[in-house]
Amino acid sequence: MLDPDISTADALALLQVAETDPHALDRRRFLQLVGLGLGAGALVGPTSSLLDLSLPGLDPSVWAAGPAGPNDGVLIVIGMFGGNDGLNTVVPITDQQYYGQHRNLAIRPENTLPIDASTGLNPELTVFKQFWDAGQLAIVEGIGYPDPDLSHFNSMAKWMAGSPTGIPTSGWIGRWLDRYIGGGKDLYAAAEIGQSVPLHMIGQAQRGTAVPAGRPAFGASTSASDRNIYQGMRRLGAGDPMTWKGRIGQAMIDQLDMAGTLAPLIPAEADMSGVPLVAEMEVMARLVNANLGLRVLSASWGDFDSHAGQPAQHTSRMSELNAAVSRFFQVLSPAWASRVTIMTFSEFGRTSWSNDGAGTDHGTAAPHFVLGANVRGGRYGQRPSLAGLRRWDRMPFHVDFRDYYGSLIDGWMGGGASDVLGGRAVQNLGLFARSPGTVPPLPPGGRATATPTTTPFAPTAPGRFVSLAPQRVCDTRNGIGAQLAPIGPGQTLAVQIAGLAGVPASGVLGVAVNVTSVNPSEPGFFSVFPSNVAATGSSSLNTVPGRAVPNMAIVGVGPDGKIGVFNAVGSADCIVDVMGYVSAGPGSGLLPLVPSRLLDTRTGVGAPLARLRGGQRLDLAIAGLGGVPASGVDAVVLNVAALRPSVSGFLSVWPSGMALPDVSNLNYDPDRNVPNLVVCKLGPDGAVSLLANAGELDVIADVVGCFTSDGVSQVSVAPTRLLDTRHGIGARPGLIGAASEIDLGVVGIAGVDPAAKAVILNVTATGAIAETYVTVYPDGVGRPDASSLNVAQGATIANLVVAKVGANGKVRLYNDAGGLHLLADVTGYFI
């Protein structure tokens, strides 16, 4: 819980790269990305700003590091300060000694996330469990060092130095940096996200840079008057770098350089999570994406020193860790997945015996995590035995931390471990399945499994939408287009799309389907995705026993013309109806609209003021209303909700003038309001028809977009979670209260193009403390009288939302009453 920062003299030479450098292209592109807001460093002396340079051929981005090459691994280091309780992180669920010694702190097996017969993860570590299931989490157990020191100070210095003995004057990553950089100083090969540079990032000649965890609040302005001030600061800052006064000046200049480069890359603090580690790892992901040349990024936090009150304290830490790693992978561009590995460390573990303050004391050996797409998942090292440990005894260690570090340096960071670690003959634990940048092959048959994305699913090329007469392509209850059996737990149903129901056999990039879960045996969820991607911890609809639950999905289609429907738990039947597809060839584009109410049987908008009766068709005019053009409209995107139905039933929506097709768009039940997004081709008269099959109910419909010949094209991305207010992902953690809203950044993230006009979000509400509705609309406009999601008290319900993107690249999510949690997964966008 400290930074034993020992400073070293800075080397001031800059990297120079010849024009013929193969990486130069990346730098020029980088220049374009960040415009002219670049700092100059000491390229031509302290007094000139790069902005003033007009010498041709001079490459301003020379000041940043060489961009990381396609086979240069990036290491993310997470420090847990205070001593993490390894026993409650990787729980030995069959060890009676653990339960006897950890006593009131021990976590029951049924409360862990089991990963093998003798091991469960702390229940907060859900994303770690996903990586385990994908074979991409390595757990190295029993890491420590000989003659362990129980002082935070000393033990952390040893871990950071990468040496159990001797006076710690440099750190292991710093010494790696010394070898990597060679003769030049590079501000950005290694960065600590935080206020000061810790020892592990300080080498004998080089050191990492401290990058703030937020947009720089000073030094990023481009106004002439501010640039003059910065110029004055640069002059004042010139001084002998061997003196403290000179170092202060140099640090001020560095800060100006850094602010100019980072300001365009990093969101404002208000746009990131309020949990510091989560924001720090978001910043890390953005820095990696910007390809500034960073090879090591480090952040640390605490407090793990739980001498008392451990349960709440440790749970918070684990929750923060999980949220931070989740957020990192959400923001990280998929192209980097095979080039990034995350590792953890801490100065020690904790005692196996708890004390009476519901805490533990400083320990010794502990497990740590290494995770990433190219990690060879599994357990490494050896679990320390607790047998015979008395009250003040500590666990033996089995893996020297030098071998842990060495395995990372040799396995991921280009080698040289022995030099970095004092000449030790490092025992490589073999933590990696592939070298950085190597992409794993698809499993045989191309069938997706329930794991995080193993292959980076690149966004599809933009496609045009072709709406169809709605048609059923899959029904597991009667064997249409699929097995005649429910989808089992953890199973994925491959559903053929291309070649059926009017969808061509080839040239199909994506599809708009309505998926319905029927007769699920347990509450859980479906996830719908292209067949060549694994489930990513996003969900498409939440299953509820005793109800049929529908939801639309607009997803990419795999190269085999199929989509996958993954069922998480229990067994459930599945129905899939196709509404249209996204074509590589000609078709329509989306005109996104601010939601506008076109139908409300409660107030007589769009239909007579009367409840809709079962069997009574309602024709709804669309063209020319709510922002929809009067002609040339191919299909409409409506959010339809059934309110206060009298019995269970379903609603169908189809182009008016056609016979009623055998499809359902919305299933309703007597005690609640149910919404669903509907994409429906318009009839020749510019209208759609609605029919409920039973009972009587009120119906509302909000138009959110329509497809026309010159609207924007659709791109599918790997489904990725952007928002989870339970865990502080995408917004501060906590319920969204009554009449409250949050802003969500939806572009420039997860593969969504910054210029996207609309995004396709699956929005899930959970934990609602009262019946309410949610409205999603673009930021920068007044909130429309429309709803995107109706939520019953205590329900978990999802709806697909096609949200027009606001002026600042955001959408707003508004909650009307009570309080609830919201999650949002992006599956595509329109551009």
Next chain:
Amino acid sequence: MPAPALTDSNLRHLLRRTEFVDRPSRVTELIGAGSIDAAVANILAVTANPPSVTFTSPADREWERGQDLTHFWLDQMARDSARPFQERMAFFWHGHFCSEFSKVNSSKYMAEQIDLWRRVGLGNIRSLATTMSTQVAMIRYLDNNQNKKTSPNQNFARELMELFLLGVGNYTEADVEAATLAWTGHSDQWDDNTAAYRWKADWHDSSQKTLLGRQINGNSSQAAWPGHGPETISVMLGNGIVPQGADNVANRGRPSRDVAAEFLSRKLWTSFATDTPPPPGVMAAMRDALLANDFNVRPWVTAMLTHPDFYTDGVKQGLVRTPVELVVALLVATGQRSRDANMTWLMESMGQRLLFPPNVSGWRPNGYWVNASAMGGRARTAQHMSGVAGRHYWNGDDGRITLAGGSIMRSEITARTPWPEERPVLSNAALVARFLELMRVQLSPAATAEIVRYADGATVWERNNALLLIMLAPEMHMA
């Protein structure tokens, strides 16, 4: 070795290190004192009863009361204390015997602890440590309120030896265990609303123990004895011996009081002089002062401040102002009260918040503060403070910039003749000189020249940013 001379340079250096700033009034007052020794004696002549904070925020608003305490203490440092060294020394103790406000969770008891440093900070280290150990703030911060004989909690006893008095490696785990048990019983009262200190006799282990080679609680027929914990401090600073099993080989067998005197002296040097180890001369003087005076603070501090080793160029150029010290210097230069300046929210971005040491080992010197992101925090703070000074600048005819020595009116800086042109009245050099004069700050000619050069290149309205550049000059960030 000759005593350091009472030169202007030496006196200003001494004042900057002890009173945060070399106030011209103090320079004038002390330049005729006759000797550095006399000047030091004057600086150390603190009041016996400094005032305590008066909380203006409501009783149940702990966070806001913490702000009250912060503003109060910063004002004491900057303007309200006649002898600011009292506050500077208290700040040293705050960064050494650390407790942190959010864990202590009580403005009343945090204030109690800070007042201990202010009242007794120049008293005796043994009594300082003993009193601190039985106050609620420290008891809570290091979990001694969980320390009972049936389930000992080592946190406090370990840090008492490792970070507070002896230094790591100068004791064994057995000593930690013994000290832990000796300190059982000192707790706070949770089950009524007072949360006051409470002695819990049934938690106490009064058995005989061995600490640093000495038997403590020799008369173990005594029932639960509150003095048993303080006895450990007496041993550490008294007749303890560093055991043969201690990690620090060089100190094995040495008296623990010698080791403690050296450990504490290195810490004092780091806070007041520079971050490299004290040279043997001043080190011996400090250590001997502690040992000869039974750990009284006054002779110890005097030994350091009067020693020639304190006045070398290496020391004069060797210490970066911590964020707190910088804020105090800016408050003094602008003549603002802390609450009016309202800059405490910026301190976290500089890396230091008063009352919130990041962990039990406190803050670190020099390099800890000098990195790009912390410098960004300083730049924002300077920007804020220069804005505070100039907040009345646009008030029509009454526009002014307010600094410590008075105001400079807008009409002295620019004039509108002939209307509507705005032209400078004071030249750039004169303007910068006036700012420095009113701030009562001296800058080197080189830095001054650069700031004038900025003004030369700026528009007539932008020249006032010279004030900001003065605050950003690296010299302003040196202690």
